[in-house]
Amino acid sequence: xxxxxxxxxxNFEAVIGLEVHVELSTQSKMFCGxxxxxxxxxxxxxxxxxxxxxxxxxxxxxxxxxxxxxxxLALGCTIATxxxxxxxxxxxxxxxxxxxxxxxxxxLTTGGGVQLPSGKLVRLNRIHLEEDTGKTxxxxxxxxxxxxxxxxxxxxxxxxxxIVTEPxxxxxxxxxxxxxQLKAVLSYxxxxxxxxxxxxxxxxxxxxxxxxxxxxxxxxxxVKNMNSFRSVVRALRYExxxxxxxxxxxxxxxxxTRNWDEGxxxxxxxxxxxxxxxxxxxxxxxxxxxxxxxxxxxxxKAEMPELPVAKRERLVREHGLSEYEAGILxxxxxxxxxxxxxxxxxxxxxxxxxWLLGDVRRLLEKHELTLATTRMRPQQLAELIALVxxxxxxxxxxxxxxxxxxxxxxxxxxxxEQRGLAxxxxxxxxxxxxxxxxxxxxxxxxxxxxxxxxxxxFLVGQVMKASRGKAxxxxxxxxxxxxxx
Amino acid sequence: xxxxxxxxxxxxxxxxxxxxxxxxxxxxxxxxxxxEFIAELQALDVDAISATxxxxxxxxxxxxxxxxACLPRDIALENAPARExxxxxxxxxxxxxx
Numbered sequence: 001x002x003x004x005x006x007x008x009x010x011n012f013e014a015v016i017g018l019e020v021h022v023e024l025s026t027q028s029k030m031f032c033g034x035x036x037x038x039x040x041x042x043x044x045x046x047x048x049x050x051x052x053x054x055x056x057x058x059x060x061x062x063x064x065x066x067x068x069x070x071x072x073l074a075l076g077c078t079i080a081t082x083x084x085x086x087x088x089x090x091x092x093x094x095x096x097x098x099x100x101x102x103x104x105x106x107x108l109t110t111g112g113g114v115q116l117p118s119g120k121l122v123r124l125n126r127i128h129l130e131e132d133t134g135k136t137x138x139x140x141x142x143x144x145x146x147x148x149x150x151x152x153x154x155x156x157x158x159x160x161x162x163i164v165t166e167p168x169x170x171x172x173x174x175x176x177x178x179x180x181q182l183k184a185v186l187s188y189x190x191x192x193x194x195x196x197x198x199x200x201x202x203x204x205x206x207x208x209x210x211x212x213x214x215x216x217x218x219x220x221x222x223v224k225n226m227n228s229f230r231s232v233v234r235a236l237r238y239e240x241x242x243x244x245x246x247x248x249x250x251x252x253x254x255x256x257t258r259n260w261d262e263g264x265x266x267x268x269x270x271x272x273x274x275x276x277x278x279x280x281x282x283x284x285x286x287x288x289x290x291x292x293x294x295x296x297x298x299x300x301k302a303e304m305p306e307l308p309v310a311k312r313e314r315l316v317r318e319h320g321l322s323e324y325e326a327g328i329l330x331x332x333x334x335x336x337x338x339x340x341x342x343x344x345x346x347x348x349x350x351x352x353x354x355w356l357l358g359d360v361r362r363l364l365e366k367h368e369l370t371l372a373t374t375r376m377r378p379q380q381l382a383e384l385i386a387l388v389x390x391x392x393x394x395x396x397x398x399x400x401x402x403x404x405x406x407x408x409x410x411x412x413x414x415x416x417e418q419r420g421l422a423x424x425x426x427x428x429x430x431x432x433x434x435x436x437x438x439x440x441x442x443x444x445x446x447x448x449x450x451x452x453x454x455x456x457x458f459l460v461g462q463v464m465k466a467s468r469g470k471a472x473x474x475x476x477x478x479x480x481x482x483x484x485x
Numbered sequence: 486x487x488x489x490x491x492x493x494x495x496x497x498x499x500x501x502x503x504x505x506x507x508x509x510x511x512x513x514x515x516x517x518x519x520x521e522f523i524a525e526l527q528a529l530d531v532d533a534i535s536a537t538x539x540x541x542x543x544x545x546x547x548x549x550x551x552x553x554a555c556l557p558r559d560i561a562l563e564n565a566p567a568r569e570x571x572x573x574x575x576x577x578x579x580x581x582x583x
Contacts, residue, residue, distance in 0.1 A: 026550045033553030042571040046561045063550035084538045091501055093575045106538075136578065150572035153561075278499055283538035291544050 012209040012247070014240045015217055016169035020182060022161050022192045023132060023200040024067045029157040030131045031058030031101065036159070038198050042152035050131075050157035052097030057286050060085075064159035067191035068108050068129050069292065070300050071161065074185050074307055075124060077112030079297055083290045085129075088279045093151055094133035102130035104281040108290075114165075114185075115309065116177045117327065123166040132158040167206065167217065172236035176229050179203065180331070184308040188333045196228050203232055208253070209243045218243075219253040223267055225260045235260035239267050311336055319349030325357060338371045338378055345382030351389075355381060359399055363406040375409025376402075384412040391472055397421040425472040427479070430463070433471065434479045437462045448484055456480065491516045 026036050032049035049056045069079050086104040107128035113121045134156035136149050163182065169175050183194045183201065193200045203226055208218035223239050226232045238260075243253055258267040306314070308330050315326040315336075329339045335356070342352035356371075360381070364370060384405065388398045393416055401415045416422050424430065437459055438445055448455035456477075463476045493513045497504045504512065555561075558571060567574040 028552040034555045035552040047555050059548040062547040149575045149578050288543040
């Protein structure tokens with residue numbers, strides 16, 4: 001294909017592969033007993049092993065291997081019978097040893113895939129286990145301008161799994177869907193906190209473009225430093241447009257690493273000399289190989305929890321929810337568990353779904369809380385639903401009660417009591433109000449009788465107002481109709 | 486040593502070692518000897534031996550996931566060539582060195 005053809009009407013398609021790094025939520029680090037904890041005081045979770053002191057020996061964390069393999073099983077990967085760890089050598093002070101223990105040619109899993117809601121399968125290449133690096137801070141701001149670098153090794157040696165896709169992703173939106181599905185599976189398995197803003201889930205993307213209808217892969221750029229799902233979408237959109245514009249202008253795409261700048265909304269070349277990295281991988285002589293036994297795999301399979309896709313299908317089947325409702329409620333395991341607890345206690349899945357997807361969602365946002373951080377328990381939300389069903393409070397009052405419950409975790413009955421929100425269903429009391437409103441609003445009564453049915457709503461409103469919102473609206477309407485009938 | 490099978494400049498760059506010309510020539514020679522040893526090994530018939538990455542006859546050496554006490558921070562930072570507050574301090578990292 002000639003350059004002229006590229007400049008013309010050619011349409012391009014993106015080819016994206018993602019490398020997702022996930023910190024495993026083990027108690028201790030990958031190769032030593034230091035606590036694996038986010039946010040601790042700098043350099044307080046370090047020991048001679050993760051500081052790379054001479055003469056120390058790493059020992060593999062059994063649970064990290066289990067977490068990775070369970071992730072592999074959940075994603076349909078093949079668990080390697082034989083696996084080993086290698087040293088990836090490089091000079092950069094984020095690892096005090098001058099190498100990172102990783103897996104080169106014998107990763108713990110290969111193959112597998114993630115099914116997107118569209119039905120498309122994003123194939124996985126591999127998942128391997130390694131150790132996270134320390135955190136570097138460049139005093140004076142930007143790396144190139146910094147006078148020196150400060151390092152916190154608390155994160156050095158935290159178990160990290162790297163999940164690598166095949167170049168199967170065709171758009172930024174598909175990348176976001178992939179990450180959403182992956183995050184859901186990891187949260188159900190309980191193997192990671194999957195908090196992108198805390199760095200327990202990090203994503204790099206290999207991006208290239210090619211004319212639609214061709215199969216050869218274009219030269220790729222590796223995009224790094226995307227800190228949220230939103231920035232992944234923005235960065236990929238930018239990078240695809242940048243490459244298209246470059247190719248149309250007759251430029252050649254160079255293989256390079258580009259950082260995403262969230263503030264400026266663009267990717268920029270790190271201008272590193274990218275001489276094909278020579279990491280001189282070799283088997284780590286301090287670690288003996290791993291053999292995963294069939295019995296162990298069978299046991300892990302038996303321990304597998306219900307996964308998002310299965311749960312979504314079950315909520316549709318058992319509770320009659322729509323695909324959409326079930327999809328949102330199963331996005332993370334905390335929401336799904338919460339929903340099931342409310343549905344069970346309230347004996348109404350539909351009501352539980354309506355509340356959680358409607359008012360509760362809105363109120364959580366208002367109070368900057370989540371289902372994990374609000375003090376409102378599922379049992380309490382079920383009680384609120386029961387109060388509405390029994391006619392004790394109006395639907396409107398229930399929203400007010402829920403607001404307080406979400407913020408404080410108080411019992412619904414207590415909130416109703418304190419705020420005097422119980423509605424009255426006392427017919428004789430309401431009848432008195434109806435009589436008074438009818439006498440005082442002769443015009444509206446006449447309009448209604450002349451066929452203007454809207455006038456009824458005005459009269460209902462007047463009675464509700466007279467009762468200060470406490471009258472049972474169904475009874476008000478019934479008594480008005482009877483009186484006007 | 487007419488046919489040195491190794492680029493000593495590349496190797497010294499990877500190792501962050503500045504070699505004098507005399508050292509570069511001497512180490513080139515020594516590396517070449519290593520390649521000769523490897524050539525001898527490659528001549529052996531190893532068809533009956535399965536590949537291994539480890540000579541220790543052990544596998545699956547693992548520890549339970551239990552957190553233990555770490556080093557007190559001042560001890561951890563004691564041998565650091567430089568520190569600033571609670572951090573290790575290094576000369577600034579230049580682009581392209583990672």
